[in-house]
Amino acid sequence: MEEIRIGVYICQCGLNIAGVVNVEEVAKYAGTLPNVVVSRHYRYMCSDPGQDLIKKDIQELGLNRVVVAACSPKMHEPTFRKAVEDGGLNPYLYEHANIREHCSWVHDDKKLATNKAKDLVRAAVRRVYYHEPLVIKEAPLNPNVLVVGGGIAGMQAALDIANGQHKVYLVEKDPSIGGHMMQLDRTFPTLDCSECILTPKMSDVGRHPFIELLAYSEVEEVSGSIGNFKVKVRKKARHIDESKCIGCNVCEEKCPWKTDSEFEMGLAKRKAVYIPFAQAVPHLAVVDPNLCAYIKSDGKKCGACIKFCEAQAITPETLLKQTDQIIEFDVGTIIIATGYDQFDPSVIPHYGYGKYDNVLTGLQFERMTCAAGPTGGKILLKDGREPESVAIVHCVGSRDQNYHEYCSRVCCMYGLKYAHLIKELAKADVYEFYIDMRCFGEGYEEFYKRLSEEGVNFIRGKVAKITDEALSDEEKGKLIVVGEDTLLGKIVRVPVDMVILCSALEARSDAENLAKIFNINRRADGFFLERHIKLDPVATPTDGIFIAGCCEGPRDIPDTVAQAEATAAKALSLISKGTITTEAAISYVDETICSGCGICEALCPFQAIELQPRDGKRVSHVNEVACKGCGACSAACPSGAIAMHHFTNEQILAQVEALFS
Amino acid sequence: MAKLKVALYWAASCGGCEIATLQIGEKILKLAEAADIVFWPVAVDVKYADVGKMPDKSIDACLFNGAIRTSENEHIAKLLRAKSKLMIAYGSCAYEGCIPGLANFYNRQMIFNRAYVETPSTDNPKKIYPQMRVKVPEGELEIPEFYDTVKTLAQTVDVDYFVPGCPPEEKSTWLALEALIEGKLPPKGTVISPSTKAVCDECPRKKEEKKIKKFYRPYEIIPEPEKCLLEQGLLCYGIATRGGCGALCPQANMPCTGCYGPVEGVIDQGAHFLSALSSIIDSNDPEEIQKIVNDIPDPAGTFYRYSLPASLLRRARIK
């Protein structure tokens, strides 16, 4: 065996490390360790001159192993592996010791911290002795992309990629794409009609030759990894013949069974067979099996739609026999754009949502002002009158320790938008209760300014309760909004006809399940976690999976679209490269030990393991492209037959022993 | 060629290994041809003192079965080590501690309490325990010390080879004897068994996907004859146990209990079985997982039935 020659470099990280750890002492100590040929400390090892030190030493001193003690390997292991490679060595002949996050940042006692840094360096030096060169391979990347969620984010991402002539599978759980933006009436701050700017995009998506739209579908299973994901989608039964339905809506007119319309937020009814809204894409009817009398009675009752559907798209067959379909396909990258849920304000009992007729949520109010909506665009009380006064309550469920601590970022702006619309459409008095007015976007502050001049009563303070208990004649028959006006420093009671609650945006109720399916993480607030909050905001810690729009946290449409475009750019850059570099620190099987028990096979989250026949028996085989090196198999193998490159027993035990010696 | 000199000894063990040596059947004639038995308390009348008089390294090989439970076991192990060129830990007790080693979940006091006071058939109101020394009119009597902890042979003296099994199967025994007779000795430290792989390798049962929703004890189900027992919820230790036995138990519808010890290269058999099992429990719900796991009877005794003293745990810490 060649002589092992190790170079050790201690980074000062400015004062981040050197402020607590005596780097000079650590470097001197490292120099006394077996096989260490050179040891240095330097101000910033990650800088070009720092990396050059390593390269020069490799060439001039014939180093064949390198250790850098610096920050987290998450941050700079790739940097130094690259430096080692540039110096002419295999990048895996490198070991990283973390003496910042694991040492200087968490300790005050300089002496003890210095000792700990020495321990960490000694362990890394002993480990690197056993490192072996590993080969990094390239594998092709499947250029197809999966986009999950057909709101504005998902549609924008899908269109960007499809316009580059790459195939996109767009999976939407609802019968139509559109998402929340389709429910909005006018959008702040320009007050342009949401529908008008959205529906052209929706039909582009529906017609695009490179987009395969799977509406009314959900992703059930994802396996594999970047470049080669296998996807299983459940396409729910619409109980109609999609190839025949022409979207004429006769079935809905004739169907006698009604329930609250999800799209109209319960302000109107829909039937058991329905098209969610006039511009739905795909423009197809869907049958609600829990409401349809024909389905529930197993064909004994009703059947009106069957008689009236001229296109014969609804038949006893489609109603009773049609089942969900499982569709499977492969993609190389995935964009998740599953949006948000509106916070349900009925969980705050003192706001009276669900108890008082004229307490509405934001989305309900959006439907009300929409010309195509249930009131034809009129702002009406439950009894049909126009309100004379309306209160708008900000931060319902947001910025509230009891519900969500975060700011929902759009409520101030849509609250202002409502104030304007109420003034314009109902000529009513408006009382706007806010905590802080957050108008940070382009044209937002100007919009606020404009509203301040429209005669809106702004009351700074949190609303304590909304009640119908009148204390005076003036309050009789009204909803009384009770709160503190913090600018005046007194409790106010404002009697109004209608209250609009600016409900928070919260993570989807199924976000946890989605996170499991896609193997991504969530933050404490429930939204999906980005890889780096500043420097990698649309990537996830799982390679090849990106997140766009409100599934990552509340945001307005401009930010959502910008993010969607960013995810498309990320996917397109991977596609244009066309290959992925496979992990080299993967598992391998010792066939002389493997008994073919099969424990490992079902366990691998990337389906990288297959039991293959060998002399009438079975042995485990690892697919080197699919293996991500997670180590699950190695930990579980009862025979110790699967080991991990770069995490061999020898390496780990050497490191542990050195740490405690 | 001069005949080999062989010793056999029985320390803390059940005696099954003594019988297992005879399992070699007519091959015993070959053995008799090649070797003289110079010490074998169960069959030959040679006293400890006689062994003491033998010159060092005058015995070619000692087949030592049983764990080290008492000072007597330790004394004879050291004596035989001194007198023998090769020391062979024969059978699971000597190799790993085996069933006697399960006593390491307790200490001497607890064991004495149980054996001499608590057992239902014992009547000992004065709580009299065995004493190492006792004065009787004739003088002082002495019995060996009962240790707190059971050790393996290799934790007591230097061991050259190991023959696994509780007891070792005939093939393994003969493999060791044949090597001796023919002088074709494997490298020191070898575990002598026809297989380096796990029992599954020899087991003819069909293996498919391992996912377990419920564990059963053997009396609770009649297993399907051709399907992997573990896949049927029986705690079959075959996946984590060295083969060489020919997978006898699973072929008789009984799950493997692990007597051949860890597979080549594995340090802690129980830990490997445990981590393999926990990885195939078919649930993500903590409560359900707990329920499934609760069906494992006597987990410590199940995972470390044969290997506690030789494992990384060695014994329970008793405060």
Ligand SMILES: Cc1cc2nc3c(=O)[nH]c(=O)nc-3n(C[C@H](O)[C@H](O)[C@H](O)COP(=O)(O)OP(=O)(O)OC[C@H]3O[C@@H](n4cnc5c(N)ncnc54)[C@H](O)[C@@H]3O)c2cc1C
């Ligand atoms: C009352 C209110 C008023 C607003 N007004 C404005 C405004 O005026 N201007 C502005 O800029 N912003 C406004 N917003 C914010 C705006 O709604 C969002 O920025 C935008 O809708 C985010 O789009 P998205 O695609 O990320 O999410 P969504 O619109 O929520 O779309 C997500 C899509 O994914 C689908 N989906 C969810 N889960 C799955 C799954 N598991 N599988 C498949 N598909 C799934 C959903 O069905 C949906 O179609 C307002 C928000 C509210 C609540």
Ligand code: SF4
């Ligand atoms: S778990 Fe180990 S012994 Fe079992 S099949 Fe996989 S590699 Fe082979």
Ligand code: SF4
């Ligand atoms: S390390 Fe094992 S379990 Fe993990 S990806 Fe590779 S083969 Fe699969």
